[in-house]
Amino acid sequence: MAEKAAKKTKTPRVAMPEQEPQIRARNFLEVPTGYTMKMAQEEASRCLQCRKPGCVAGCPVEVDIPGFIDLIAQGDMTAAIRNLWGKNALPAVCGRVCPQESQCEGLCIVGRKGEPVAVGNLERFCADYEREHGTGELPPKADSTGKKIAVVGAGPSGLTVAGDLIVKGHDVTVYEAFHKPGGVLVYGIPEFRLPKDIVAQEVNFLERQGVKVECNAVVGRTVTIDELFEQGYDAVYVGVGAGLPRFMNLPGENYIGILSANEYLTRANLMKAYKYPEVDTPIPIGKNVVVLGAGNVAMDSARTAMRLGADSVKIVYRRSREEMPARQAEIHHAEEEGIELFLLTNPTQYRGDEKGRLTGMECLRMELGEPDDSGRRRPVAIEGSEFEMECDLCIVAVGSASNPLLTSDTPDMALNKWGNVITLGDTGKTTKKGVWAGGDIVTGAATVILAMGAGREAADSIHDFLTLGW
Amino acid sequence: MFKIVRREEMSDGTVILNEIEAPLIAKKALPGQFVILKANEEGERIPLTMAETDPEKGTITIIYMVVGKSTAVFRDLEIGDGFQDVIGPLGKATHLEKVGKVICVGGGTGVAVLHPITRGLKEVGNDVTCIIGARTKDLLIIEEKMKAASHDLRVCTDDGSYGHHGFVTDVMKEILDEGETKLVVAIGPVPMMKAVSNITKEYDVETMVSLNPIMVDGTGMCGGCRVTIGGKTKFACVDGPEFDGHQVDYDELMLRLNAYREEEEKCHSDYCTIRDAK
Numbered sequence: 001m002a003e004k005a006a007k008k009t010k011t012p013r014v015a016m017p018e019q020e021p022q023i024r025a026r027n028f029l030e031v032p033t034g035y036t037m038k039m040a041q042e043e044a045s046r047c048l049q050c051r052k053p054g055c056v057a058g059c060p061v062e063v064d065i066p067g068f069i070d071l072i073a074q075g076d077m078t079a080a081i082r083n084l085w086g087k088n089a090l091p092a093v094c095g096r097v098c099p100q101e102s103q104c105e106g107l108c109i110v111g112r113k114g115e116p117v118a119v120g121n122l123e124r125f126c127a128d129y130e131r132e133h134g135t136g137e138l139p140p141k142a143d144s145t146g147k148k149i150a151v152v153g154a155g156p157s158g159l160t161v162a163g164d165l166i167v168k169g170h171d172v173t174v175y176e177a178f179h180k181p182g183g184v185l186v187y188g189i190p191e192f193r194l195p196k197d198i199v200a201q202e203v204n205f206l207e208r209q210g211v212k213v214e215c216n217a218v219v220g221r222t223v224t225i226d227e228l229f230e231q232g233y234d235a236v237y238v239g240v241g242a243g244l245p246r247f248m249n250l251p252g253e254n255y256i257g258i259l260s261a262n263e264y265l266t267r268a269n270l271m272k273a274y275k276y277p278e279v280d281t282p283i284p285i286g287k288n289v290v291v292l293g294a295g296n297v298a299m300d301s302a303r304t305a306m307r308l309g310a311d312s313v314k315i316v317y318r319r320s321r322e323e324m325p326a327r328q329a330e331i332h333h334a335e336e337e338g339i340e341l342f343l344l345t346n347p348t349q350y351r352g353d354e355k356g357r358l359t360g361m362e363c364l365r366m367e368l369g370e371p372d373d374s375g376r377r378r379p380v381a382i383e384g385s386e387f388e389m390e391c392d393l394c395i396v397a398v399g400s401a402s403n404p405l406l407t408s409d410t411p412d413m414a415l416n417k418w419g420n421v422i423t424l425g426d427t428g429k430t431t432k433k434g435v436w437a438g439g440d441i442v443t444g445a446a447t448v449i450l451a452m453g454a455g456r457e458a459a460d461s462i463h464d465f466l467t468l469g470w
Numbered sequence: 471m472f473k474i475v476r477r478e479e480m481s482d483g484t485v486i487l488n489e490i491e492a493p494l495i496a497k498k499a500l501p502g503q504f505v506i507l508k509a510n511e512e513g514e515r516i517p518l519t520m521a522e523t524d525p526e527k528g529t530i531t532i533i534y535m536v537v538g539k540s541t542a543v544f545r546d547l548e549i550g551d552g553f554q555d556v557i558g559p560l561g562k563a564t565h566l567e568k569v570g571k572v573i574c575v576g577g578g579t580g581v582a583v584l585h586p587i588t589r590g591l592k593e594v595g596n597d598v599t600c601i602i603g604a605r606t607k608d609l610l611i612i613e614e615k616m617k618a619a620s621h622d623l624r625v626c627t628d629d630g631s632y633g634h635h636g637f638v639t640d641v642m643k644e645i646l647d648e649g650e651t652k653l654v655v656a657i658g659p660v661p662m663m664k665a666v667s668n669i670t671k672e673y674d675v676e677t678m679v680s681l682n683p684i685m686v687d688g689t690g691m692c693g694g695c696r697v698t699i700g701g702k703t704k705f706a707c708v709d710g711p712e713f714d715g716h717q718v719d720y721d722e723l724m725l726r727l728n729a730y731r732e733e734e735e736k737c738h739s740d741y742c743t744i745r746d747a748k
Contacts, residue, residue, distance in 0.1 A: 222558065
């Protein structure tokens with residue numbers, strides 16, 4: 001056994017084929033192209049089938065990772081997707097966008113001596129296989145309980161709640177403010193990382209199970225939470241996301257050509273402006289593009305700008321490479337595609353012309369000082385290091401705060417000083433009876449999978465409430 | 471789909487009225503609020519302030535000028551056709567309060583937006599004079615409605631073809647000179663709102679304007695609609711659309727409205743060429 005395990009750790013991981021950098025940098029097709037059945041089975045056979053799997057402990061929704069991987073190894077794809085669905089309503093999404101390196105794969109025993117099992121790639125393969133070759137048969141569903149749940153926001157946490165509660169026999173309606181469901185999966189994450197057809201399919205899977213989706217419904221405006229209760233809902237889940245873009249508050253910030261990453265990505269992704277003029281929504285095309293910030297959203301913005309034909313795209317970040325919050329894989333992909341990193345650089349003001357259009361920005365070089373509250377070394381400006389950077393498009397990707405549209409309309413749902421909804425322990429219960437919340441509106445901007453984990457916990461708590469009481 | 475139940479053409483066909491079935495929005499909407507409309511799958515999200523709502527009938531009415539491809543697509547929708555998406559009501563409602571003598575100034579399609587606000591201000595007990603203007607007589611819209619919504623209606627045309635020969639600001643000045651005016655509401659093209667605000671500032675009369683910058687989501691998510699109010703950045707979609715007219719940076723707003731001008735013109739002319747060829 002030990003010998004066999006040692007051999008597995010030495011077997012290299014099966015790499016997922018991807019488009020060549022210079023080709024993909026100018027198109028919107030998905031970058032990794034997916035495993036074949038043979039590749040998937042070969043990779044699946046590297047799993048040690050641990051009795052106490054670290055990977056499962058690292059997964060916010062506790063997917064039975066060794067279980068579904070073993071079924072792939074055996075070639076039983078129907079059983080594999082069933083197993084995945086048991087814990088995760090959005091496997092095609094998670095397989096693509098979860099930070100596996102710091103979750104399941106980060107805790108994989110095979111990874112201690114060699115490369116971890118490619119859990120994310122296998123999850124993606126499993127979901128894609130079902131979509132392309134599956135039977136379309138739905139998982140079993142409990143008898144109807146007659147209870148009605150309204151989910152506010154069709155993003156990852158809301159969809160998880162919907163998926164969990166529908167199989168438990170409840171009646172679920174999801175309200176979405178945009179004209180399409182998916183939340184950040186459709187407006188934020190670009191097509192080349194998460195094709196929108198796949199998100200639509202995942203939502204369709206929930207609809208086939210009986211989840212109702214009402215788009216163009218701005219809860220807080222079109223209808224309030226109290227009105228939802230009057231309409232007969234027994235519980236409400238609030239998963240509206242972060243949704244208020246932060247700007248830098250620098251002089252000249254309202255020049256034409258300075259956009260929040262939210263606006264830039266929403267135009268490109270939700271409105272499909274990368275196809276303009278085939279669609280009617282325009283998007284500014286920059287020659288020299290600067291992206292402020294160094295998280296995943298900044299990488300997505302930079303890579304989108306490159307695909308739209310920029311001559312140069314620069315990521316400007318005030319700390320060093322080590323502190324960049326983006327996933328390693330995203331930074332790597334961006335650099336491969338020709339995106340430059342301007343680290344230890346901080347903008348101080350924008351410059352524009354008489355037409356109000358952005359022409360450049362003034363920056364300062366920084367150095368790292370003592371650690372700050374976040375534990376990261378504080379960037380300090382180097383005196384006299386001012387320099388100018390030419391740019392005609394600047395995308396501000398320095399994070400999101402909480403959007404007050406719904407919360408300000410619901411005064412009996414308590415908020416903390418940052419405007420995030422306060423919830424009780426790991427139940428997702430808010431201070432308003434019958435209302436749960438989770439995802440970015442509770443935690444502040446985080447990841448898709450953490451929002452899904454919060455959705456899972458809230459769904460369990462809602463189910464307990466509907467069957468046992470508050 | 472949100473079905474069009476009534477359609478009218480005004481101003482020589484350059485301005486269109488659509489009454490649209492949208493019962494949830496009609497039930498909730500208050501004067502000053504807006505909706506976002508999208509005609510079809512490829513369509514752009516266009517914010518328009520509602521000109522009228524009928525909660526019983528479950529309809530909302532929008533009046534818009536055809537200026538680009540998106541509004542041209544709207545224009546080509548017939549009765550029985552519909553908008554794929556209508557979202558709202560969005561933005562803050564007008565603060566309607568009895569203050570005494572009020573002047574409502576409207577230009578272009580801004581008059582349509584001004585209508586429910588004028589009526590609301592009259593209903594709460596104000597003495598409302600309304601001044602509406604257009605380049606020429608044929609471009610005037612909803613004159614009769616504005617007459618009914620106010621105590622006194624004054625009409626101006628730039629070419630003198632009807633009513634006062636001159637700008638709305640000339641008539642407004644005359645009324646301001648009479649004294650007692652407590653509030654001015656100005657809705658129309660940005661240069662008009664700027665001119666009105668500059669004058670009312672001299673008279674120290676509170677002034678409210680309604681802004682219509684470029685938007686995407688209309689819920690505070692994108693920040694495309696940012697305007698500078700009293701030196702601070704605000705989002706017109708959630709902080710507005712109405713603001714203190716004396717605090718607005720109109721020059722910045724005018725520049726920002728031109729952000730996609732070239733794209734819009736090209737897109738619109740291409741659309742018209744293709745449509746006319748059919």
